[in-house]
Amino acid sequence: MKKILAFVLALAMVFALVACAGETKTEESVQVGIVLPTKDEPRWLQDEASFTEALKAAGFTSEVMFSQGSPATEQTNVEALIEKGIKVLVICAHDATAAGATVKKAHDAGITVVCYDRLITGTDAVDYYVTFDSFAVGVAQGQYLIDKYAGKTNVPLYLYSGAVTDNNAFIFFAGAWSVLNAAVANGQFVVENCPAIADYTGKALDAEKDHKVLAGILGTITTDWNFATAKSLAEGNLVANDASQKGDVAILAPNDGTARAIADAFAADSAVTSYVITGQDAEMASLKYIQDGKQSMTVWKNTATLAKTTVSLVADVLNGKTPANATAKYNNQTKDVPSVQEEVTVLDKDNLQQYIDAGNFKQADIDAAK
Numbered sequence: 001m002k003k004i005l006a007f008v009l010a011l012a013m014v015f016a017l018v019a020c021a022g023e024t025k026t027e028e029s030v031q032v033g034i035v036l037p038t039k040d041e042p043r044w045l046q047d048e049a050s051f052t053e054a055l056k057a058a059g060f061t062s063e064v065m066f067s068q069g070s071p072a073t074e075q076t077n078v079e080a081l082i083e084k085g086i087k088v089l090v091i092c093a094h095d096a097t098a099a100g101a102t103v104k105k106a107h108d109a110g111i112t113v114v115c116y117d118r119l120i121t122g123t124d125a126v127d128y129y130v131t132f133d134s135f136a137v138g139v140a141q142g143q144y145l146i147d148k149y150a151g152k153t154n155v156p157l158y159l160y161s162g163a164v165t166d167n168n169a170f171i172f173f174a175g176a177w178s179v180l181n182a183a184v185a186n187g188q189f190v191v192e193n194c195p196a197i198a199d200y201t202g203k204a205l206d207a208e209k210d211h212k213v214l215a216g217i218l219g220t221i222t223t224d225w226n227f228a229t230a231k232s233l234a235e236g237n238l239v240a241n242d243a244s245q246k247g248d249v250a251i252l253a254p255n256d257g258t259a260r261a262i263a264d265a266f267a268a269d270s271a272v273t274s275y276v277i278t279g280q281d282a283e284m285a286s287l288k289y290i291q292d293g294k295q296s297m298t299v300w301k302n303t304a305t306l307a308k309t310t311v312s313l314v315a316d317v318l319n320g321k322t323p324a325n326a327t328a329k330y331n332n333q334t335k336d337v338p339s340v341q342e343e344v345t346v347l348d349k350d351n352l353q354q355y356i357d358a359g360n361f362k363q364a365d366i367d368a369a370k
């Protein structure tokens, strides 16, 4: 009897141990928390996929959460990740200013805060910034319009910007205006929808130093990164303007989603004979628009590269080293943030096929895009 009892007891202990081990496993802490702005734009789904692959390859435990355009959800996500014991927070904030208080909580808890793609401003609670060269994105967009209308004068130019809550929107626009301002001053273009920029004809604007001025200008041409807002803004401009302000036009659209919306509005106006329109992100639907001649270009930001760069920075942090790749600096209005900056690529109908052939994009995905 004693032997049976001892056996049962031993068995029970083994079960308890197994259960305990199981518990430890499910409660295993997450090392890297990733917070992205929204699932509703293909751009951020590309980032999610790139991160999942790069972090898996590096062997880190991680979790990706989406804020769905809400600073409140963003905060709840960050709090949940702090609870899970993350050591590094990688965050692409919805609102550059509002996110300051959120990341402070993580920073105060000893977590390293890495801004991803969008810089969080007005706080010292950010440690690193990993980004594409956003100024170069804007320059590429502006220069594309200039090159396509080389030798022409008085070309109607329509300007649109991203959300004023996003620091990138300022940098993209400053980049574009750094080349467009001279093209307006020399008579190549006439700005048709933004009187607020008239004082800056022939003058570049600095995303940091002229932040307030830019906020005023962008406030009059902002799409808020929203398809519907972009469409009604463009329609409003077209209703307000007469045929002399149309014809063959140039359109600075900040990204692909808004470019398609704005392009649709311009295509529907019979007084617009042709248009050249910029974009950004290489979304499948826009690659389709490019192949169909409905969007002129896009600036491709290879998220696989950015995710890998971020993971290598995170690896250094987790190993207690100073990240070797954070050699650039971005000022966030409170401090100079050590940063990594990746290059961008212009795609249009002349070179897109070459990137498809190289395996960067699949024609089937482009065809399937809505």
Ligand code: BGC
Pocket: 041, 043, 117, 118, 162, 166, 168, 169, 225, 255, 256, 280, 281, 301
């Ligand atoms: C990103 C763009 C994106 C936009 C809208 C920006 O901060 O850099 O790639 O199109 O946000 O989500």
